[in-house]
């Protein structure tokens with residue numbers, strides 16, 4: 001157990017989070033940028049992320065998923081159609097740019113100079129920051145027409161943006177999410193999720209961290225959102241694999257296992273081979289969260305990590 005871990009027993013959740021964040025800055029694992037949730041990463045941190053990425057690939061390789069490498073932005077018209085602003089308006093980030101003429105530029109510079117809000121001089125572009133790695137996938141798959149009999153399986157990774165500034169080092173605003181996404185019949189996608197619920201626990205268990213799997217819900221916005229969240233829990237649509245990072249009582253969701261039923265299939269019009277609406281499921285790996293969980297439990301010096309864990313990650 002590291003210094004900050006032992007401190008969690010006697011300190012409030014917020015100060016335990018800040019203490020761990022400070023420790024990560026002090027040890028040069030993360031670098032402060034002045035914005036909560038936006039950090040530079042050390043080579044050591046990236047080395048752990050890459051090793052974990054390869055571990056996921058080893059567990060998933062037998063399924064022969066199709067990798068697609070999307071940039072961390074998605075089309076605004078497609079984002080608008082996705083319904084994200086209905087469910088999670090508080091998390092979204094849109095890209096804006098200056099599109100004015102010279103007079104507007106003068107106004108912008110004057111506002112900047114005077115310390116006023118200058119962002120009104122910008123206009124929304126056609127790009128929105130990707131909120132979850134699977135969002136650009138569904139419209140892409142829809143364009144390919146009906147699914148083959150076996151459905152499809154994709155392997156994605158993206159930097160994601162969520163506006164949730166926090167002193168909790170595990171709650172970043174820009175972070176990487178790896179995802180496997182299964183699209184097919186209800187049976188196919190449920191079997192996929194079951195498999196990954198097992199695999200995820202075996203994989204994380206091999207990394208020597210304490211874990212549990214629990215029902216979960218997404219942070220749907222507002223009063224209507226509370227009903228959606230309750231329904232998501234009641235129907236067992238989301239599970240998370242939790243590992244204590246800054247709190248034993250409130251462990252951090254490091255992997256998630258989501259069954260969307262026919263939500264995306266009907267929204268994007270994805271038919272199965274026999275014309276039914278496709279169901280979808282995804283397993284998401286929070287790359288930074290897993291790295292932070294490993295640093296928390298094994299210390300910030302990876303050379304000192306248990307030999308068995310080093311073996312799993314680096315061979």
Ligand code: AMP
Pocket residue numbers: 132162164170171172173175177240253254255256284285286287288289
């Ligand atoms: P979700 O779509 O919320 O289930 O997110 C998928 C995975 O991304 C989660 O299991 C987390 O490991 C990770 N994740 C979600 N939000 C954040 C965040 N703010 N900072 C870092 N990782 C996150």
Ligand code: ZN
Pocket residue numbers: 132133134135179181258282283284
């Ligand atoms: Zn997803």
